[in-house]
Amino acid sequence: MQKTPVKILGAGLCGSLLSIILARRGYPVVIYEARSDPRDLSQAAGRSINLAMSSRGIKALKYAGIFDQVEPLLMPMTGRMLHFQNGTQELQPYGQKEDEVIYSVSRFNLNQILIDTAEKKYQVEIKFEHKVLSYDTNEDKILMQSPAGEYSLDAEAIIVANGAGSVIRKAFNDIEPIKPKESILPHSYKELTIPANADGSFQLQEDALHIWPRGQFMLIALPNPAGDFTLTLFMPTNGENSFSELVSDKKVNEFFNHFFASAVPLLPNLNDEFKKNPTGILGTVRCQHWHDADKLLLMGDAAHALVPFHAQGMNFAFDDCVELDKVIENNEGDWLKIFQNFEKNQYKNAQAIQEMALDNYIEMRDGVLDPKYALRKELSFELEQRMPNRFIPRYSMVMFHDQIPYAVSYQRGEIQKKLLEELTKNADKLEEIDFNQAEKLVASRLTPL
Numbered sequence: 162m163q164k165t166p167v168k169i170l171g172a173g174l175c176g177s178l179l180s181i182i183l184a185r186r187g188y189p190v191v192i193y194e195a196r197s198d199p200r201d202l203s204q205a206a207g208r209s210i211n212l213a214m215s216s217r218g219i220k221a222l223k224y225a226g227i228f229d230q231v232e233p234l235l236m237p238m239t240g241r242m243l244h245f246q247n248g249t250q251e252l253q254p255y256g257q258k259e260d261e262v263i264y265s266v267s268r269f270n271l272n273q274i275l276i277d278t279a280e281k282k283y284q285v286e287i288k289f290e291h292k293v294l295s296y297d298t299n300e301d302k303i304l305m306q307s308p309a310g311e312y313s314l315d316a317e318a319i320i321v322a323n324g325a326g327s328v329i330r331k332a333f334n335d336i337e338p339i340k341p342k343e344s345i346l347p348h349s350y351k352e353l354t355i356p357a358n359a360d361g362s363f364q365l366q367e368d369a370l371h372i373w374p375r376g377q378f379m380l381i382a383l384p385n386p387a388g389d390f391t392l393t394l395f396m397p398t399n400g401e402n403s404f405s406e407l408v409s410d411k412k413v414n415e416f417f418n419h420f421f422a423s424a425v426p427l428l429p430n431l432n433d434e435f436k437k438n439p440t441g442i443l444g445t446v447r448c449q450h451w452h453d454a455d456k457l458l459l460m461g462d463a464a465h466a467l468v469p470f471h472a473q474g475m476n477f478a479f480d481d482c483v484e485l486d487k488v489i490e491n492n493e494g495d496w497l498k499i500f501q502n503f504e505k506n507q508y509k510n511a512q513a514i515q516e517m518a519l520d521n522y523i524e525m526r527d528g529v530l531d532p533k534y535a536l537r538k539e540l541s542f543e544l545e546q547r548m549p550n551r552f553i554p555r556y557s558m559v560m561f562h563d564q565i566p567y568a569v570s571y572q573r574g575e576i577q578k579k580l581l582e583e584l585t586k587n588a589d590k591l592e593e594i595d596f597n598q599a600e601k602l603v604a605s606r607l608t609p610l
């Protein structure tokens with residue numbers, strides 16, 4: 162029997178992957194996307210913006226049978242290369258096993274592959290330049306705009322994957338059952354570029370995520386296959402050392418020369434890019450519910466946007482796609498049950514990763530400068546080696562152990578954080594730690610995984 166077509170709003174990372182997964186399950190799928198077809202643009206037309214992908218994202222791409230096409234785009238990053246203000250550098254590995262790496266991937270190329278595969282291999286119909294204008298929560302009507310004019314869609318089992326600024330979600334501001342709250346971070350970001358050398362080689366070590374941590378603000382850089390790095394400045398929006406102060410070339414140059422002297426020689430286009438590239442806002446979206454009966458379900462950033470500091474927004478959006486497919490499998494045809502079970506299974510995980518992402522900003526820009534930081538990291542690796550089924554560093558649980566839900570990583574991470582603080586309180590070196598006591602504490606506070 163022919164299944165009822167599924168309508169998805171948004172052909173971003175979540176919507177395009179979901180369309181493939183649902184088409185593989187036998188659903189005819191139609192996507193409505195505001196932008197024009199990205200395959201008509203060359204990457205050169207836009208900036209080269211990349212994302213870090215980790216095991217949850219990879220698992221979802223494998224689930225959708227598309228990993229082989231994406232794999233050639235992935236650039237491994239084995240650890241954080243810290244660039245201190247005195248010019249010294251230190252590489253801190255992300256994990257301790259060979260496969261414990263994360264990958265830099267071009268957002269543009271990844272989205273292109275997903276869209277192309279959805280359309281060509283799975284006959285997903287993608288209506289580009291079809292934009293959601295508004296949503297009438299009383300009439301359950303979605304007002305759309307296309308090149309041919311305005312029209313409306315009925316809200317019947319619609320999947321809303323139109324990103325952090327979702328018009329549909331905003332229509333529920335103060336309205337049950339979704340009642341979203343947006344918490345805007347008082348920090349913003351700007352993307353810049355470290356170009357490749359003339360021979361195409363990298364100006365920095367290519368298999369690392371580079372960080373220039375400076376307390377209240379930081380620069381980070383992720384490699385691209387063409388030899389360049391996408392560099393992002395994260396800093397307060399207002400106040401001392403903030404975007405509001407960097408209003409002229411002179412101010413930008415003074416600021417970079419003072420705080421990021423080691424990065425300045427790598428940035429020949431700093432002033433042009435600083436002026437030309439937009440300053441982006443960052444925030445967390447928390448909703449009371451993600452669905453309105455069986456009318457619509459929010460997924461990905463539309464449901465639970467998070468700050469980017471744990472590099473999990475896309476990874477979690479991909480995980481959403483797998484989770485939705487699993488609940489469909491057990492409740493085929495019953496969209497209310499599907500939406501309810503999806504929310505039940507993912508909600509606590511969203512809350513957990515949103516908190517961990519906020520925490521990680523402080524760790525990346527400031528925590529890594531704490532003299533005890535390196536010792537705690539060393540100790541957490543040592544405890545993982547001694548008791549691998551009880552103690553796994555929180556970062557590793559989130560990035561490399563996709564079978565451990567975020568909610569569990571968060572809860573165990575809180576216990577582990579206290580343990581590490583206690584054990585390193587009177588120690589400056591690993592040899593000064595009493596491992597008999599440490600192992601007893603771990604065994605008493607953490608259940609086996």
Ligand SMILES: Cc1cc2nc3c(=O)[nH]c(=O)nc-3n(C[C@H](O)[C@H](O)[C@H](O)COP(=O)(O)OP(=O)(O)OC[C@H]3O[C@@H](n4cnc5c(N)ncnc54)[C@H](O)[C@@H]3O)c2cc1C
Nearest residue numbers: 171173174175195213293323324461462472473474475476
């Ligand atoms: C600076 C930064 C760095 C990040 N780094 C990482 C990282 O390293 N790793 C990671 O996992 N995540 C990262 N993220 C998060 C990641 O980008 C998002 O979580 C991810 O893109 C969410 O996918 P999505 O499909 O839900 O939303 P999006 O990818 O934003 O897609 C939404 C789609 O909906 C379309 N749309 C919007 N409005 C309408 C409308 N009115 N009508 C129709 N269509 C519409 C958009 O054009 C778009 O195609 C980062 C985010 C930022 C801001």
